[in-house]
Amino acid sequence: MPQHTLNYLDLLEAESIHIMREVAGQFERPCLLFSGGKDSITLVQLALKAFKPGKIPFPLVHIDTGHNFPEALEYRDRMAKEAGAKLIVRKVEDTIKARGLKEAGGKFPSRNALQSYTLLDTIEEFGFDACIGGARRDEEKARAKERIFSVRDEFGQWDPKKQRPELWNLYNGMIAKGENVRVFPISNWVELDVWNYIKREGIQLPSIYFTHEREVIIHNEYLVAMSEFVRVDEGDVIVKRNVRYRTVGDMTCTAAVASTAATIDDIIKEIQHTNISERGETRIDDQVSEAAMEDRKKNGYF
Amino acid sequence: MDLLRFITAGSVDDGKSTLIGRLLYDTDSIKVDQLETILKQSKNKSEGEIDLALFTDGLRAEREQGITIDVAYKYFATEKRKFIIADAPGHIQYTRNMVTGASNSDLIIILVDARLGVIEQTRRHSIIASLLQIPHVVVTINKMDMVNFSEEVYNTIVADYSKMADMLKIKDVTFIPISALNGDNIVNPSINTPWYKGETLLNLLETINITNDINYEESRFPVQFVIRPQSEDLHDYRGYAGKVLSGTYKKGDVVTILPDGIDSTIKAVEVHGIEVDEAFAPQSAVIRLTDDIDINRGDLIVKKSNILKVSQEIEATLCWMDTKPLVVGNKYLLQVQSKRVRCVIKEINYKLDVNTLVKHEQFDPVGLNDVVHVLIKTASPIAYDSYNTLRANGGAILIDETAHTTVAGCMLS
Incomplete structure (x- = not known):
């Protein structure tokens, strides 16, 4: 009798692929939200494997805040090409102009909140009924309660009290016109699972995930990359440091971590020994209030 | 792993949230910044000590009311699992x-308060465990510190619970005396329970065999x-993508496509685009x-x-999950795996009291949280298994059909 054992990465992968195929089977016009970050890179790999030898049956969508790391953008274009997938890019800059939106001010003007407007416009433009995203439940407490198929209303809002029960491996993607489902295939993965998977699959990552020398502003213990988007004030401490990114979001709201990790193995070792959580260490925008994420999600954030 | x-x-x-907090805390699954947030919140509530329960309350309403409303998923790992x-x-x-x-x-894990023993809630949780056919049941008898770690108290609860488990046909039950608050028998064996020779909770979770739970036949x-x-x-090329729910498939297997009943033979089995000997x-x-x-x-x-x-008439036990009551004769959609068909609830046979297992033939409208046994008629044939066998x-x-909400979970008979 052959051995029928799967390790945890195989189990998580099988579950995520099942979810990807449910999206393709249940929706007319799904898309995959691709940022160039490690979680959405993992999603692309899962989508590739789910539909082999066919191509990914939905486009990749990038909501470009204009504050991206150039390395992530370059990677995005290359990866979409290699995956043979259609890439749709919509810019927050254009939404700001077209809708006369007010930008957040301050030292690190984040476009994170404005992103939701561009996303909703893009959903409407293409009639997307499902958007696959790379959120994980271990990231944050409000995420821990979100479903894998998470229904959003016409305004992109999440109502935690109206969540559909999700039983066994049965997903209900039925929606009314104008509604949209955010689907999170790697809900059950934790940060270390993503890194171990990237290692196992031999996935190439944007270079900013590995140690490099960078000019950073030291702000409240965060290391924020110097860029044209941040405001330099008198007395700012600007230094050159060996850093890497643990998450890749906007240059204005993602902090770097001091690190000399040059390989995936180094990174895995660092994460195993760190005593600070992923979002806590790198997401400047989560620190505003205890319920920050819950509020953003209710307002259409993904 | x-x-x-x-x-x-x-x-x-x-002490459920305390127990989870304890498992996360003692396996180093909580990071410093998360701990600091908890400390801050504990202080806001003027409670002084770390409230381990705060690790699990995710939504603001829950934190404010100090209760858990929704299912939250938490993750941790040891070297074994x-x-x-x-x-x-x-x-x-x-x-x-x-x-x-x-x-x-x-x-x-069913928590029993050592001071209270087997109560209505324990019975309800066990009935749900048996309805949902959860393969393994661990009864943790908590707050042993409040009963002076009494072996007698423990034995009485074990005897009471075992009687009930027999009645519910729960097969695999393990008992552990614990104190979630102080950590007795959670990660390390407790010096307070020298009479207990069994495993700690974590050790049990790490080693219990779950591969035999899958049906390979x-x-x-x-x-x-x-x-x-x-x-x-x-x-x-034409490939059918899906998930092997149970059993195995290999090249040359003679298969039947249901519900139509057409036979064919497997030409190839692929996993991620690579042909394999067998998928399981x-x-x-x-x-x-x-x-x-x-x-x-x-x-x-x-x-x-x-x-x-393969049938158009299916008996099922439903847990009703919507605020709008179940109406006999109403049409719904039944989703079994990837199949979705229109159906109608033909009749309700009885309502099950989840506290007592008593079957009520007389009942008010079936509402949120009610468990009922029904007869469903589907618009086209469905191929399915009895939940209790597979x-x-x-x-x-x-x-x-119109609100698109998930209104019930069904265990098909």
């Missing part, structure tokens, strides 16, 4: 959340999506057949030697 999914049943008063905890509220008004969390669990493969690249080199549960795979037949999403590929039910293919959901 494999993966164990478990659910914890109990209320805040039983990875764990996914479904943290579900235990009160009767949250039965649907517990049923939801239980549906995916390999194991359930009966093979079930629901088609989710048909892969047709239609490219030059793969012109005639719970792998996601692609099956190709020798015959060119019309197969769509919702069809089920089974081995010809396997027998399952859990992987016996679960279904009911969807409201």
